[in-house]
Amino acid sequence: MAITRRTRHDIRQPYLIGGYPVTKSEQVVLLRRPDGALRPDDFRHEEIDLPPIGRDQFLVRNEYLSLDAGFRKWMSAGTSDGYLQEMPLGKAVQSIVLGQVIESLNPRYPVGAWIMGRAAWERYSIVDGSDLMTILEVDAALPIYEYLATLGTAGLTAYFGLFKIGLPKRGDVLLVSAAGGGVGSLVGQLGKLMGCTTIGISSTEEKCRWLMDELHYDHTINYRLEAPVAQQIRDLAPEGIDIFFDNVGGDLLDQALECLAMNARIVLCGAVSQYEKTGPHTGITNLWQLVTQRARAEGFMFSDYVEEFPQAIGKLSQWIKEGTLHGPVEITQGIENTAEAFCRMLAGKTRGKCLVKV
Amino acid sequence: MAITRRTRHDIRQPYLIGGYPVTKSEQVVLLRRPDGALRPDDFRHEEIDLPPIGRDQFLVRNEYLSLDAGFRKWMSAGTSDGYLQEMPLGKAVQSIVLGQVIESLNPRYPVGAWIMGRAAWERYSIVDGSDLMTILEVDAALPIYEYLATLGTAGLTAYFGLFKIGLPKRGDVLLVSAAGGGVGSLVGQLGKLMGCTTIGISSTEEKCRWLMDELHYDHTINYRLEAPVAQQIRDLAPEGIDIFFDNVGGDLLDQALECLAMNARIVLCGAVSQYEKTGPHTGITNLWQLVTQRARAEGFMFSDYVEEFPQAIGKLSQWIKEGTLHGPVEITQGIENTAEAFCRMLAGKTRGKCLVKV
Numbered sequence: 020m021a022i023t024r025r026t027r028h029d030i031r032q033p034y035l036i037g038g039y040p041v042t043k044s045e046q047v048v049l050l051r052r053p054d055g056a057l058r059p060d061d062f063r064h065e066e067i068d069l070p071p072i073g074r075d076q077f078l079v080r081n082e083y084l085s086l087d088a089g090f091r092k093w094m095s096a097g098t099s100d101g102y103l104q105e106m107p108l109g110k111a112v113q114s115i116v117l118g119q120v121i122e123s124l125n126p127r128y129p130v131g132a133w134i135m136g137r138a139a140w141e142r143y144s145i146v147d148g149s150d151l152m153t154i155l156e157v158d159a160a161l162p163i164y165e166y167l168a169t170l171g172t173a174g175l176t177a178y179f180g181l182f183k184i185g186l187p188k189r190g191d192v193l194l195v196s197a198a199g200g201g202v203g204s205l206v207g208q209l210g211k212l213m214g215c216t217t218i219g220i221s222s223t224e225e226k227c228r229w230l231m232d233e234l235h236y237d238h239t240i241n242y243r244l245e246a247p248v249a250q251q252i253r254d255l256a257p258e259g260i261d262i263f264f265d266n267v268g269g270d271l272l273d274q275a276l277e278c279l280a281m282n283a284r285i286v287l288c289g290a291v292s293q294y295e296k297t298g299p300h301t302g303i304t305n306l307w308q309l310v311t312q313r314a315r316a317e318g319f320m321f322s323d324y325v326e327e328f329p330q331a332i333g334k335l336s337q338w339i340k341e342g343t344l345h346g347p348v349e350i351t352q353g354i355e356n357t358a359e360a361f362c363r364m365l366a367g368k369t370r371g372k373c374l375v376k377v
Numbered sequence: 378m379a380i381t382r383r384t385r386h387d388i389r390q391p392y393l394i395g396g397y398p399v400t401k402s403e404q405v406v407l408l409r410r411p412d413g414a415l416r417p418d419d420f421r422h423e424e425i426d427l428p429p430i431g432r433d434q435f436l437v438r439n440e441y442l443s444l445d446a447g448f449r450k451w452m453s454a455g456t457s458d459g460y461l462q463e464m465p466l467g468k469a470v471q472s473i474v475l476g477q478v479i480e481s482l483n484p485r486y487p488v489g490a491w492i493m494g495r496a497a498w499e500r501y502s503i504v505d506g507s508d509l510m511t512i513l514e515v516d517a518a519l520p521i522y523e524y525l526a527t528l529g530t531a532g533l534t535a536y537f538g539l540f541k542i543g544l545p546k547r548g549d550v551l552l553v554s555a556a557g558g559g560v561g562s563l564v565g566q567l568g569k570l571m572g573c574t575t576i577g578i579s580s581t582e583e584k585c586r587w588l589m590d591e592l593h594y595d596h597t598i599n600y601r602l603e604a605p606v607a608q609q610i611r612d613l614a615p616e617g618i619d620i621f622f623d624n625v626g627g628d629l630l631d632q633a634l635e636c637l638a639m640n641a642r643i644v645l646c647g648a649v650s651q652y653e654k655t656g657p658h659t660g661i662t663n664l665w666q667l668v669t670q671r672a673r674a675e676g677f678m679f680s681d682y683v684e685e686f687p688q689a690i691g692k693l694s695q696w697i698k699e700g701t702l703h704g705p706v707e708i709t710q711g712i713e714n715t716a717e718a719f720c721r722m723l724a725g726k727t728r729g730k731c732l733v734k735v
Contacts, residue, residue: 301660
């Protein structure tokens with residue numbers, strides 16, 4: 020679709036996109052604080068007027084919204100921290116988005132540029148670049164949504180978590196929780212590329228089969244089976260796990276702590292088991308194992324490595340093109356279905372990276 | 378005291394020490410598994426016959442026994458781990474000791490050598506060197522017990538924990554729990570040497586004053602005050618703590634996790650609050666703070682760095698002689714008083730490094 024290019028002095032409403040005037044946007048707002056498990060009616064999809072952009076701002080037409088379990092946390096009250104503020108009620112839900120600049124009063128973000136960054140569940144975003152992380156150099160050989168999936172939040176989280184914190188070596192045993200999720204589905208494959216033996220934890224027998232067949236995990240654990248997870252881990256890795264890439268937290272983390280090899284690294288990536296909890300997180304009782312095993316637990320955020328995004332995206336692209344890395348995606352059509360898709364994902368009913376095609 | 382030197386073919390009982398025959402030793406054994414807080418009558422001091430040494434063995438006359446809170450853990454049932462086995466009942470309690478070789482069938486440990494290593498609460502140890510960590514090059518300018526204190530378990534634990542895991546930088550805020558203990562009393566001073574602002578946590582107002590007056594802590598926190606420790610930390614360090622050197626674990630660790638600066642390092646050294654617990658450790662609910670603060674918790678054992686002992690001991694000796702490092706010690710006289718001294722230490726009633734002069 021052609022995009023009308025206008026000068027700095029020509030910004031006015033209505034915006035013209037492909038020659039058509041656009042005065043309205045859509046957004047999905049947080050209606051109330053969820054009480055335990057999130058429900059689609061905690062949100063509202065609504066149409067709003069699109070205001071003009073101001074100084075240094077630019078207008079992005081979002082193509083895809085990223086669904087990231089981690090954002091669930093900030094929907095609850097009192098969750099402001101070093102990364103995000105508690106999400107306000109009645110406002111569009113914060114999210115990572117992928118879109119194209121279609122109007123700009125900011126010379127660093129010219130019309131036509133593809134950007135990936137922090138905005139919200141909305142059709143159009145008006146931003147000033149302070150929350151935007153990167154202008155993409157789009158490779159036409161790849162579907163654009165990959166920049167929000169294997170080359171986006173999921174891929175960069177898997178990449179930096181594994182390589183900066185996990186420090187994989189050939190022969191290491193790598194355990195991954197939520198192994199079929201957006202991040203986990205990539206961590207297992209990256210671990211295999213590094214010569215690790217991989218064990219994926221998931222919630223159904225069917226998903227476990229998929230982990231082995233499609234994502235090439237060496238072994239899987241169904242955490243809903245009767246046998247305790249710690250016992251299942253010990254059966255598969257009697258000498259302990261060298262790396263635990265944890266997306267789940269809570270009791271699963273506590274059990275994995277019982278099974279560490281010497282000098283193990285725990286990559287603290289997510290705690291999806293805890294986001295829906297009201298009250299304090301599940302108490303971790305086995306932290307002392309970090310001492311007896313001289314092991315390390317470390318948190319990170321992919322966004323801390325923004326300077327290294329180009330290099331990481333380059334490597335991940337190369338692996339995709341070589342066919343050695345395949346990031347499964349589950350794309351929901353229509354912004355109006357965003358809340359439901361997010362709830363399905365948190366309930367563990369999805370596979371791979373979840374996106375919404377606006 | 379002169380030590381009779383004999384050849385390999387001359388080993389027989391009685392051993393002659395200073396010309397006098399020695400046929401008996403003394404030891405302190407674990408009589409029963411403690412139930413909660415340790416009591417002196419969980420142990421028994423007893424006289425035993427001293428057997429002859431066998432092939433590759435040597436006889437050490439222990440001068441000092443080190444009291445280390447960490448060993449409390451292995452007195453309980455089911456505590457075998459990557460570091461030590463559960464201590465057997467009726468046997469001398471395992472401990473780090475300092476002594477001199479007085480008979481030897483092991484050429485690597487000649488008569489007269491001073492050794493520091495793992496043995497037990499006993500007057501004489503018969504060992505083969507496999508558990509002995511180091512032969513000391515004794516500096517006559519320092520009291521010999523320093524090799525079990527500031528140059529021994531306490532100093533090496535403080536040194537490797539702080540420098541290998543804590544990674545102090547000028548201007549860092551360093552929080553230390555059990556700040557007046559054998560390790561903590563040194564960590565604070567080493568932190569000051571590195572240009573850190575130091576905060577020591579202790580259990581009484583009197584001890585807190587001592588921390589400031591004698592150990593040069595910049596600030597102190599009495600964890601028994603009504604104000605929550607997290608609030609006290611925030612008042613002293615509104616921008617958070619960069620390093621937490623933790624000897625206590627449990628609730629104190631959980632509260633400190635709420636007060637981390639970005640990229641903080643938690644040195645997991647001890648968990649004295651947990652050793653006396655029956656059942657699981659206190660659940661840590663704030664581990665997620667490691668993610669939001671991109672922080673790290675890591676365990677270690679000083680004994681992992683045995684190759685670097687000479688260098689560490691050299692530096693620590695230099696600081697002692699320069700008068701910039703002062704390791705307080707509390708020496709109990711007589712092996713028969715070992716159990717009582719150990720219980721006093723675990724109850725938080727001692728100051729600095731606790732030793733027993735055999």
